[in-house]
Amino acid sequence: MSRMKLHTVGQLARRSGVTVRTLHHYDAIGLLTPAARSPNGRRLYDRDNALRLQQIMLYRTLGLSLDEIARILDDPGFDRHDALLAQRQAVVAQITKGEALIRGIDEALALIDNALQKDMDMATLFGGFDPSKFEDEAKARWGDTDAWREQAKRTSQYSAEDWRSYHTEHGAICERLAELAAAGAAPDGKEAQEAAKTYAALIDRWFYPCDASHLGPLADMYEADVRFQETFNAFGAGTADFVIPAFRACAQSGE
Amino acid sequence: MSRMKLHTVGQLARRSGVTVRTLHHYDAIGLLTPAARSPNGRRLYDRDNALRLQQIMLYRTLGLSLDEIARILDDPGFDRHDALLAQRQAVVAQITKGEALIRGIDEALALIDNALQKDMDMATLFGGFDPSKFEDEAKARWGDTDAWREQAKRTSQYSAEDWRSYHTEHGAICERLAELAAAGAAPDGKEAQEAAKTYAALIDRWFYPCDASHLGPLADMYEADVRFQETFNAFGAGTADFVIPAFRACAQSGE
DNA sequence: GCTTGAACCTGACGTTGCGTCAGGGTGTAG
DNA sequence: CTACACCCTGACGCAACGTCAGGTTCAAGC
Structure with missing residues (x-):
């Protein structure tokens, strides 16, 4: 009866292609308890243990957790x-x-x-994308427009200090927009429109001639590119969703 | 200059859609260190922090680890x-x-x-599949043969005690085969052939008339179904790969 | 001025499935 | 008698936080 051969951890591990540590672990969590212990405390596994280990390994290859395997093997109602x-x-x-x-x-x-290898760095540095770094994309979008040439001319002269200054201004207006968004203000409300105009003025001062009417295409661009939305949302979740309609409303009323 | 608005953990967390704990964690691992601390030790985040957090979240949505994100953001050469x-x-x-x-x-x-709902249980209980539990599959394989009818008739009479007895015998011969496999014995060697014949005798005594010539189709069946292979491999990895050619060799020489 | 609730802080454990030492016992072959 | 192989029991480490626990602070209302 109990004459059958018993294996030690190392033997069973080699036979079954698992590590000794794995068997220790299965024993520790009660998933595979050796049939017996030798007088000196060594784990002794019998054939049933070996078969159970096979089952365990089979279910493991199917990606089941040890916990689920234990339930499958031990709970007949499972x-x-x-x-x-x-x-x-x-x-x-x-x-x-x-x-x-x-x-x-x-x-x-x-x-x-x-x-665009650098635009994400630029986003970090400047709080927005650096247009000078993605001419291809920008040209495809804006064509060979006057606005593009103008901003290219201007920004090429900016120093790091200028950029920091821009960054601060840009941050301030973005925070204002984020506040309005968070407060649930209407995108076409008075405060939103004022903030939008301030934003247009920022663009006007730093990049190219820009008034309220230019905010429509700008909104389109922001909507089309998640990265722009993310720079807005960095000031508060949902800011981009507020800014885009606000800019459009401003462009409408300005015409 | 440093007039810009600073946020506490809770504020940044809400704005960015992460938990406070996450920000604590990022601080702890040095991924996002707040720009300052209030006199009482509270974390204060500035806009740069918020932007960096956006970057982190972006890369996280792409499935990158925090470790990689840190390298990407901090190591310009990366x-x-x-x-x-x-x-x-x-x-x-x-x-x-x-x-x-x-x-x-x-x-x-x-x-x-x-x-086959029960066959895995049966495998556990009997150390092999219980043929009576998958009649459909077995019939498709063996057709309406005499062997099938014979084993069906016999096994239907077996008691639990009989099965345990079979289990013991089956285990003994499987262990012998596993030993030979582990020792690197030749599948067509003398000892392997004897073991194979013992196996055939086991089938003969417990299921249906079986001699060496029947081991060929048996080998085919074992080869075709991983579950059989696994019951062999439970006695030692690679046993099935040894048993199958051994059975075939035995069938060849027997003819 | 005092209490209360919200928000903040720093540990520290839990999760998943083991890998990887560390420190020490045992058995056997030369 | 001494290697050397094999066994044992802890216990930490990993990835990215979640989830208390215990204590401090802040803003606001009475």
Whole structure:
């Protein structure tokens, strides 16, 4: 009866392709308790233990947690079928998430490849994208416009100190916009419109001739590029969603 | 200059959609250190902090680790492009693994659905699959053979005690096979052939008339179904890969 | 001036599945 | 008698925070 061969941890580990530590662990959490201990306390595993280990390894290759495996093996009322279906669901969800990640990464890679290697640094430094660093993209968007040439001419002269100064001003107006957004102000309300005009004035002073009517295309651009939205949202969640309609309203009323 | 608005943890957390604990954590690991502390030790974040947090969150949505994000943001020599490509690779690998998991789970589900709900329990109890529990599958394989009818007739009479007895015998011969496999014995060697014949005798005594010539189809069956292989491998890794050619050799020489 | 609630602080443990020492016992072959 | 192989029990480490616990501070209302 109990004449069958018993194995030590090392033997079972080698036979089954797991580590000794793994068996120690399974013993510690009660997932696989050795059939006996030698007088000196050594773990002794019998055939049933070996078979159970096979089951454990099988379920582990299916990605189930040790906790779930324990329930499947020990609780006769536990439905294997349901457990596997649930696991399938979880893996599918994980794959879906992974695919979304890939899309996001590809998008980011496309931006970087598109001669934008530095724009994120610039965003950090300047609180906004540095237009001089993505001429290709900007030209495709704005064409060979006067505004573009003007800002290119002006910004090429700015010193680091100028940029810091711009940064401060830009931050101030963005904070104002974020406050209004957080307070639930109407995008076409009086305060929002004033803030929008202040923003236009900022652009006008630092980049190119800009009045309220220019805020429409600007809103389009911000809406089209998450990175712009993120620089707004850095001042408070939802700011971009407030700024875009506010700029559009301002452009409308200005015409 | 330093007149700009500073936010406390709670404020920045709310604005940015993260938890206070997360900001504490980022501070603890040096990923996002607040610009200042109030006299009473409270964390004070400035706009640069907020912008950096946005960057961190952006990279986090792409699945990068905090460690990598820190390198990307702090080490100017670190190539974002390469980092993102590497991350893409990792995610693709993870998706591939997930798809393999799905296939494995579907396979397992198919087995369970195929009227096999109990076979894994049986495997645990009997050290092998209980043929009476998957008639559909077995019939499709063996057809309406005499062997099948014979084992069905016999096994239907077996008591739990009989099964335990079978279990012991089966375990003994499997261990012998595993020993030979582990020792690197030749599948067509003398000892292997004797063990194979012992196995055939076991089948003969417990299930249906079986001599060496029947081991060929048996080997085919074992090769076709991982579950059989696993019951062998429970006695030592690689046992199945030894048993299958050994059985075939035995069948050849027997003819 | 006092109390109260909200917000802040610093530890420190829990999670998942082991890997990886550290320190010490045991058994056996030469 | 001494290596050397193998066993044991802790216990820390990892990734990214979640979740108390115990104590301080702040702004506001009575």
